[in-house]
Ligand SMILES: [Zn+2]
């Protein structure tokens with residue numbers, strides 16, 4: 001880690017405290033409560049550890065921490081012990097500076113479990129927990145990602161899709177598969193609060209929810225995408241080294257995201273209740289959660305893998321973008337289903353054809369089938385037409401067209417009429433009319 005990624009010198013005391021809280025949360029501790037900021041009571045933050053232990057954290061954003069601070073914490077721990085009789089009590093002193101020799105010596109002498117973390121230790125801890133701090137904010141730098149299919153499988157998806165398109169065997173295709181990693185933040189949260197008036201409690205509110213934000217823009221992740229990735233438990237993995245450049249960086253810090261999210265959660269869960277006062281009059285009371293009523297139970301920063309396949313058929317290029325979660329994929333762009341002539345999009349690959357002349361994938365309206373061999377598709381731009389009496393016939397090649405021309409010219413008159421479906425149709429209609437006329441007027 002470079003120096004810039006752990007720049008704590010610019011923080012004020014409160015920011016330092018918030019930072020320490022965040023770091024300890026990543027260690028698996030949960031915040032129980034913050035002590036009042038005014039007046040130094042010898043304890044700043046109370047947390048609880050995975051084993052149920054109570055941890056008193058003392059933050060000292062100063063150059064030097066002496067023995068009196070350790071003694072103060074010791075006192076605070078004794079007090080806390082009277083509140084939590086059966087729970088182990090632990091103390092932590094975190095400083096951006098150093099501990100004096102006396103402080104370290106005193107800590108060794110006493111029978112309390114107190115951890116001392118100095119500026120150097122804090123940096124070490126950040127390194128271990130992959131925490132990067134810039135301007136006092138926790139930068140999100142992670143390598144965590146949903147498990148994704150590999151390049152070979154990703155390419156196979158394009159090849160398989162192409163094999164369903166009519167005429168595919170007449171055109172070679174090349175596919176490049178490049179992954180991209182989209183940063184998102186997943187925040188699970190709980191809201192619990194009661195609302196009181198002069199007559200007592202009028203509302204008890206409890207809710208659980210989640211928010212998933214794009215780490216680049218801060219916007220909500222598309223609902224379909226959110227469900228695809230977060231509907232079940234997921235397996236995460238590390239992004240391979242060779243794809244480091246394919247990661248889109250998080251533009252927001254954890255602090256920014258939390259701040260934004262807390263405001264939204266408050267709005268989303270604010271409501272009002274009606275209650276009857278002592279005088280039998282009905283009143284309305286707004287119930288609005290406070291920041292401290294919100295418990296961010298999970299903050300996961302993770303990348304969503306999306307494969308960006310680029311296929312080339314002759315000079316034509318096609319994009320296929322799909323998200324990947326283990327073996328399943330979610331398409332967000334599929335140009336194999338978009339007609340290169342009219343740009344209309346179809347539902348199935350089976351409705352598309354590929355032109356052997358130009359490599360355009362086209363819809364049923366923009367494809368002709370060679371009239372001579374009855375199989376070769378050709379786009380309407382490259383189809384060779386030959387006019388009979390009224391009807392046009394289409395061919396994939398000039399050769400097929402001239403071959404047919406010879407056949408046509410050698411036909412007798414009745415065969416020619418049979419061949420031109422428009423003339424044939426008109427003739428049948430004419431005969432029907434003639435019979436009808438004769439039957440009525442003769
Ligand atoms: Zn079309």
Ligand SMILES: [Zn+2]
Pocket residue numbers: 355356357358359360378379380381382
């Ligand atoms: Zn064509």
